[in-house]
Amino acid sequence: MSIPVLTLLTAVLCAGILIGGLLAVMLDNIVSAVISAGLSSLFASVVYVVLAAPDVAMTEASIGSGLTTMIFLYAIRKTQGNNNTGKNDVAGKKQ
Amino acid sequence: MTDINITEITVIISAVLIFFSIVFGIIRLVIGPDAVDRVVAVDLLTIVTIALIALLAHQAERFIYLDVALVYGLLSFLGVLAVARYLEKGI
Numbered sequence: 001m002s003i004p005v006l007t008l009l010t011a012v013l014c015a016g017i018l019i020g021g022l023l024a025v026m027l028d029n030i031v032s033a034v035i036s037a038g039l040s041s042l043f044a045s046v047v048y049v050v051l052a053a054p055d056v057a058m059t060e061a062s063i064g065s066g067l068t069t070m071i072f073l074y075a076i077r078k079t080q081g082n083n084n085t086g087k088n089d090v091a092g093k094k095q
Numbered sequence: 096m097t098d099i100n101i102t103e104i105t106v107i108i109s110a111v112l113i114f115f116s117i118v119f120g121i122i123r124l125v126i127g128p129d130a131v132d133r134v135v136a137v138d139l140l141t142i143v144t145i146a147l148i149a150l151l152a153h154q155a156e157r158f159i160y161l162d163v164a165l166v167y168g169l170l171s172f173l174g175v176l177a178v179a180r181y182l183e184k185g186i
Contacts, residue, residue: 034178035133043144062170
């Protein structure tokens, strides 16, 4: 962190974690919410690399950003049937 | 600023470019009206993040960080592929 641009990049990554979490809570489209949760995990992994923990970062990247998104999409597919690739689907709305 | 060398200049320029790429990717993720826009924004941010991890590995002089970038490249591809299969009603 000798170059101050990298410190600024770390601040942007932490803001990205916050934005990803807020979007995952506030978005109505459920696929977008899952993608935003994956983005929050992705930025958290880079912050782990900055904090000199590459093994934690590798685990976070593989489980948090890869496996969780796929399992969430699989669960949505299994529970909601045949709908919502669309624009206005709310998470708890009946068909 | 007299004894600054070409490697440091390259690191600074690439850090600035990565900074603006992350900012514009986050803007597209926030204002993207559809799920497909957000998928493409997350793919862009993943690739920019791989470059950032490589830059951090050079800056910290620890080349074990490049393994994190390798795992990243594989799994982000699988994540985007899973979302694409979901949007095609597959999975």
